[in-house]
Amino acid sequence: MNPILGLQLLVVAAGAIGVAAIARRRGWPAPLLLVAAGLLVSPLIPPVPLQPELVLFVFLPPLLYSAAFDSSYLRLRDVRRSVTLLSVGLVLFTTAVVGWVVHLLLPDLHLALAFALGAIIAPPDAVAAVAVGRRLGLPRRSLTILIGESLFNDATALTAYRVAIGAAVGGTVSLLDSIGQFLFAAVGGVAIGLALAFAFAWLFQHTRDSLVENTLMLLIPFAAYLAAESVHASGVIAVVIVGLHLGNSMHLRGFGTRLVSGAVWKVTDFFLEAIVFALIGLQLVTVIRGISGYRPWEVAGYAAAVLGVTIVSRFVWVFATYLLKLLSKGDSQPTVPQTVILGWAGMRGVVSLAAAFAIPPEVPERDRAMLLFLTFTTVIGTLLIQGMTFPSLIKRLGVSSEQEQYEDRLAEAAAQQAALEAGLAELERLVAEVGEPDEIQKQVIDQLREKSWRRSLTAWERLGGGTGPGGAETPSALYRRLRREMLQAERRLFVRLRDERRLDDEVLRKVMAELDFEEAILER
Template sequence: MSPTLGLQLLLTATGAIAVAAVARRRGWPAPLLLVVAGLVVSPLLPPVPMEPELVLYVFLPPLLYSAALDSSYLRLRDAKRSVGLLSVGLVLFTTAVVGMLVHLLLPDLPLALAFALGAIIAPPDAVAAVAVGRRLGLPRGSLTLLVGESLFNDATALTLYRVAIGAAVGGSISLWQGLGEFLLAAVGGVAIGLALAFLFAWIFQHTRDSLVENTLMLLIPFGAYLAAESVHASGVIAVVVVGLYLGNRMHLRGFGTRLVSDSVWKVTDFLLEAVVFALIGLQLTTVVTGIVGYSPWQVAAYAVAVLAVTIISRFVWVFTVTYLIKALGRKNAQPTVPQTVILGWAGMRGVVSLAAAFAIPDSVPARDRAMLLFLTFTTVIGTLLIQGTTFPALIRRLGVSSAQEQYEDRLSEAAAQQAALEAGLAELERLVSAEGGEPDEIQKQVIDQLREKSWRRSLTAWERLGGGTGAGGTETPSILYRRLRREMLQAERQVFVRLRDERRLDDEVLREVMAQLDFEEAILERD
């Protein structure tokens, strides 16, 4: 990477973080604001190149891995049929529909390139949709489908893309050859993902070091992606399989590993998502200047047609498949009509589509390559701005909510806390009896503190069922305890800092005690 490109990426990252910070403060969807900011400043800045290798080998693996770690393997397994129909069936359907449309609009464009464009814009990027959906309380089932689709659809689309580009550049490829490549990518990705998952699970069993484990966690997605791609298997599937397996076994790691991991991946996601969405908008100048030989009205009409068919094809597939499943008598956990509409409208495209378009080889005629890149860009921007900006209003308008799920979650948590409390107290009584003899006063105080802390945790869970307020809107005991303890912690911090400033406490000691106070406050926030 050249120093110029490095400087451009550094400036892009700095600006993207600033825009994302504003979005977080205002409660706006950061991906959309980043894209708009990129579009606005693109004509004013030198072109920032979209390096396909940078996106596919640096940005994509950790984003996929983080999403897989945070996903529920059990919920995805329960929804495997619906996820498969979206991540494989819908991608194939969109590729075919868009490919045929582009071939009709641009008959001089080789059919293989038309299908390559279909594969490029077929996979939605659910980052924006999931972010908005979580903030507005979208039901868990809908979020599971969106996350599951985004985890696996890139693998389908990129495999179709490689087959189509290979046919366009290297001659014809039979249906059986294409199917063979697809199966190799899928099966190979799963096999490599499982092999690495078992390997790292074994390594983690023998490390018990949160720093080492989280450092390895940062390297795993890149290693899995490169290992799979080196044998022409799907790096996307390999990364997702490793992430789902290790995420499902995260409870076996130490508490330090889980605490650090949560913070590490939040920072990683924030940085990478900010940069990739900013890069999308910054491609405006590069994309527009590459179009030659067409009138503005022609390219505008082509862009509108492809965008419209891309959006409509998702609705057609989602509604057709949903009601076909219902007609076959499989009505369990099927989405309602409003949820199906939400699912159909959550088709925003992202940076993977643009990276694939920029990766079209130079052996493709420049005029055709520029048109494919332009149509990809307008589809990505169109779905982000049209669907992304209206998505929150649509959720509110249709009244899709997870309020009942949230109540059931709180009820389940309270019941689980009660069961855990009883088990913990029973173990405490067993340990006290095993010690033998009558405990002294200090031991009694310790035992009473343990009992009190357990009861307070259980009480907090039951209080959440009432919305966190007591009778007459007063503070519950748990809320009062947390508020007063936070004020006490702040006063304690001020004393430690004052003693450090007076040279009565070393900085190293200050960091140790501040970490203890911070950890206690973190526990208060989670209670």
Template sequence: MDTVAAIQLLALPAGAVALAAVARRRGWPAPLLLVVAGLLVSFVPGVPVYALDPEIVLLVFLPPLLYSAALDSSYQRLRDVKRAIGLLSVGLVLFTTAVVGLVAHLLVPSLPLAAAFALGAIVAPPDAVAAVAVARRLGLPRRVITVLVGESLFNDATALTAYRVAIAAATGHGITLLGGVGEFLYAAAGGLVIGLAVAWAVSQVLARVRDALVENTIMLMIPFGSYLAAEVVHASGVISVVVVGLYVGNRMHRTGFGTRLLSDAVWRVTDFFLETVVFALIGLQLHAIVMGVLDDEDPWTLAGYALAVFGAAVLARVVWVLPGTFLPWALSRRVRARESRPPWAEATIISWAGMRGVVSLAAAFAIPEDFPGRNLLLFLTFAVVIGTLLLQGLSFPALIRRLRVSTEREAYADNLAEAGAQQAAARAGLERLEEVAQREGLAELYPDILDQLRGKSERRTLNAWERLGGGTGPEGEETPGAVYRRLRREMLSAEREVFVRLRDARRIDDEVLRRVMQELDFEEAILERP
């Protein structure tokens, strides 16, 4: 690779990270800014064409992003909303495939019905990357986030299976409806079995390693290995990765504290980098796609096609989600006995959270070169992806404010539950302390140490209760816990200055500085509880 090619290759991630940094500092939605920037840059003369390789997206970007989202998800919360996730990740995907396919076929009669259904399958699933990035940023209620994340974790399996069936039918490989259902069931079951097998094997390995660096290196390889293992036997790599991520995430408490701290940092950096590059790549595809389709179609006709398909994709979700949310509760006595009436606001938010992303584009680019209407399908896919990202992404915050959706009650309940748990845990810790001190006769030998440990346990419990007031008392004054954290941070800052000054004076080595800095950083991390 020559120097110019290397610089061009580095320019994409470097520029994307710089834009994302600006967006984070100013509080702007980084995904939308990156997409818009990519759209504009794609028409700048001299900018190289960044062609989206579907194999790279599906093998390099998708597995770690899916795995990270699953690792950070709650299996218990997903199980609580399994009906909603099933209706969205299977029912809605198939419904959208049918609606978009029929609209596209009616608009362009020359487009074979199977090819139109392929388009429907391509644009049917909201993207895991887009859904998770937007949901986390907006601070939506936990149930809404769980539904959206659960949908985005599983819907790719349904969509990609429907896509393969439609492509096979359009290219004359002759597949029946029953055969398509069988392929879907095989892909789902195979992905589940392989995911469980990989999860069990990984848990056995991690239980024997006990080295934070090695454990996290293994976890970086898990999503790729799990995805490839399933795809080799034509099962669902998506489901395989999600199952492993949920399994490992549910058992992270069994790993060491170093593994958990390092894992959180590793996956936050990985998510940030991959999501940043992915959204920039989406925008950069515009020039190549538009140039490829303008030779065959009139621009105004293309705009009409794009608006119709985009509208069908958006409306199909609204038409499916609202009845799907309220009809089960209205028609089933068992559902009413278990659940309260679904809030209109949450249903409306879910119905508008249909941002498509890079997986749809990757599937479109994977269409065979000789496929009927390939350029048109690419253009329509791009129109739906960009339209949903910009229209729904930009209007989402305003919709949430208009609906007055708040997480304050949820946050208060969390803090209250944590305070009660901290008190129970502190009581258990103090009982163990007294038991060991009495058994080993430490009370008279080390009374100061025991007092320090008792005080630390008491402060932790008080901090949890004080968090209910946001760190202030009834008159707005600082609570003792808030004062303690503020003063201790000042002390840590002064201590760091001394260590750096001694290192600069060559009185301590850099290795010593790194070691003590890490200890101080760990203590400050505890003080900076979110």
């Protein structure tokens, strides 16, 4: 890598992390603030190139894998019809509508390039929408649909993009060939994903080492993506399939693997998402320079038209499928407010920009510049217009998951009660096998019973929001507060002993880790 480019990326990463940290502290949506910051500083710094290979082969696989790994296979299966309609149907519909409109606006542009632009801007990136939706309590079904759409729509869009670019550069491509390429990419991606998923699952059964397993997990998305792309199958689908399978079987791994995995992927997501959204805004100067030969009002009109068509086409498709669902018989019917929110959650992301930058040099430079400009304005427009108004729209429509949250707490309390009874029954069986316990054994048994009781009590107290009658502190809340203060006092003592050279640093790290785990349990 060019040292200058490496230094630029390092500076971008540091700045992006700082902006994301401010967003987290203020409770603002980090993706939107990162894009805005990138737009503001772009004219003030040397251009930072967005390399398609960096996005598609370095950033995209781990982000897809992490999202799939954390997703619920069972919930995705419940909404598979909606996800398919959005990730396949809506992408192809948007590709066709946008391509047709662009062809009318720019008749000199090759028709295949017009449809390539449609494929480029067709797939939304749900990162910003999901982040806002989770913070504001969007219903679980809506979040699942958005996540499922974002997991699979890139595969459809990138396949359609390759077909369109191939037609523009290499000549005519028949409809039958296009369908064949799409089916091969999809089926090949699923097959490779399943094969790797079973292979890695077998490997994990024989490692039983949390450090080794999590290190392998960092390599899995790249291995799946490259394996699929090397045979022209869908790397996106392969990564998603592996992530869903391994995430669904995570309960088979050891507790250490699960604890480390959560921390590893939180850091990875935070780091990569901060960089990619900052890179979007930083492309402003590069994009503007490319269209210097056009009249400003002319390109502004093109950009507004494409942005408007992109937004409207999603609404048309979402409400058309909503009407079809109303006519069909199903247990879960969407509401109008939920459908409006789903239609407005069409923010585009870095994959669209990467695809635009990857347009081959065989395409005339003037056409490439126009396609890149229209992609950039659509991405920025959807992120700022829809992203900035998305929180207020959720609040105004009154869409909430309060009932789901209450039902979750109730189900957890019931499950904790059942688990308590099962655990205590097993404890009594073990005590009966041992016989009459001595005094020390009695104390240990009593402590186990008390701990089980406290866990069950905490779950039931959550139904009341963590407070007792009259807003008084519940026994569990009081226990957690006092124990936290005790842990702080213990930490201060350990540090003082270390400073006095009465305790080695290695011992200090060990006892601190034990206290940290206990506090993590209290936080849970």
